[in-house]
Amino acid sequence: MDWFEETLHPGLHARLRIDKLLYRGESEHQRLILFENAEFGRVLALNDVIQTTERDEFIYHEMLSHVPLLAHGGARKVLIVGGGDGGMLEEVLKHPGVCRATLVEIDASVIDFAKQYLRAICGDAFEDPRTHVIIADGLVHAQTTPDRYDVIIVDSTDPVGPGEALFSDQFYRACRRCLAPGGILVTQNGVPFVQGDELRQSLLAMKSLFADTTCYTACVPAYVGGCMAFGWASDHAELRATPLPVLAARVTKAGLDTRYYTPAVHQAAFALPGYIADLIE
Numbered sequence: 022m023d024w025f026e027e028t029l030h031p032g033l034h035a036r037l038r039i040d041k042l043l044y045r046g047e048s049e050h051q052r053l054i055l056f057e058n059a060e061f062g063r064v065l066a067l068n069d070v071i072q073t074t075e076r077d078e079f080i081y082h083e084m085l086s087h088v089p090l091l092a093h094g095g096a097r098k099v100l101i102v103g104g105g106d107g108g109m110l111e112e113v114l115k116h117p118g119v120c121r122a123t124l125v126e127i128d129a130s131v132i133d134f135a136k137q138y139l140r141a142i143c144g145d146a147f148e149d150p151r152t153h154v155i156i157a158d159g160l161v162h163a164q165t166t167p168d169r170y171d172v173i174i175v176d177s178t179d180p181v182g183p184g185e186a187l188f189s190d191q192f193y194r195a196c197r198r199c200l201a202p203g204g205i206l207v208t209q210n211g212v213p214f215v216q217g218d219e220l221r222q223s224l225l226a227m228k229s230l231f232a233d234t235t236c237y238t239a240c241v242p243a244y245v246g247g248c249m250a251f252g253w254a255s256d257h258a259e260l261r262a263t264p265l266p267v268l269a270a271r272v273t274k275a276g277l278d279t280r281y282y283t284p285a286v287h288q289a290a291f292a293l294p295g296y297i298a299d300l301i302e
């Protein structure tokens with residue numbers, strides 16, 4: 022019997038049984054593996070780090086998309102950096118007000134792969150006329166694009182390999198540059214219990230660039246070590262305190278049907294456990 026072992030954290034390795042190997046190979050940028058597991062369904066890992074799974078992807082994708090989009094309330098142009106599996110794109114496109122969703126992915130093979138094997142995650146998001154895919158480094162795009170985005174979602178790998186650039190001060194500065202006035206930046210910021218330094222450094226960089234920064238959390242079973250953190254940066258503190266009735270009205274208006282996200286979960290996600298608040302103080 023074969024097992025997949027994730028070696029992201031030096032003192033904590035997660036093992037998932039490979040019930041059926043669907044693909045194992047190497048792209049220009051990273052090693053890819055896709056397999057089926059009894060608990061998680063199809064599992065995608067890049068460079069031996071789990072990226073997404075069929076069974077729990079809804080938690081991660083709903084929380085990293087609907088929280089900023091519903092807090093903003095009028096986003097038309099959205100940038101997703103990374104996100105080649107298409108799960109984030111699918112959630113973003115559920116908002117009828119979004120007229121353009123730009124996805125900047127460094128590795129075209131992840132997108133091809135998602136279209137072939139991960140339709141349960143990406144649906145037909147890549148075929149949506151509002152989708153604009155750019156194959157490029159997210160750092161370079163954010164530094165050079167003439168576009169201004171209402172919401173930027175950083176759906177990156179962890180800060181190893183090509184994802185490292187997406188945790189740099191330079192990158193956050195570039196995001197600030199291409200964020201429209203009133204915009205919101207959110208980031209995949211790992212599991213603070215085991216990746217506390219990563220969260221601390223990201224928030225430190227964001228703090229020097231934006232008037233209001235924090236993180237919010239959700240528990241995603243495939244990302245081991247406790248709840249994960251999503252970085253949040255904007256210039257308007259009231260955006261993260263959007264009242265419950267306003268959020269509920271926006272959910273109804275958008276016709277959103279979610280499995281994890283609710284307006285109450287949205288608000289509660291910003292209540293930080295002490296050890297996480299200490300990390301980002």
Ligand code: SAM
Nearest residue numbers: 103104105126127128131158159177178183184
């Ligand atoms: N949900 C995932 C997680 O939490 O680990 C992330 C999923 S998504 C597959 C991450 C994507 O980021 C990968 O497809 C990877 O190729 C892409 N990526 C990594 N570094 C990048 C960069 N510098 N610019 C654009 N995309 C990048």
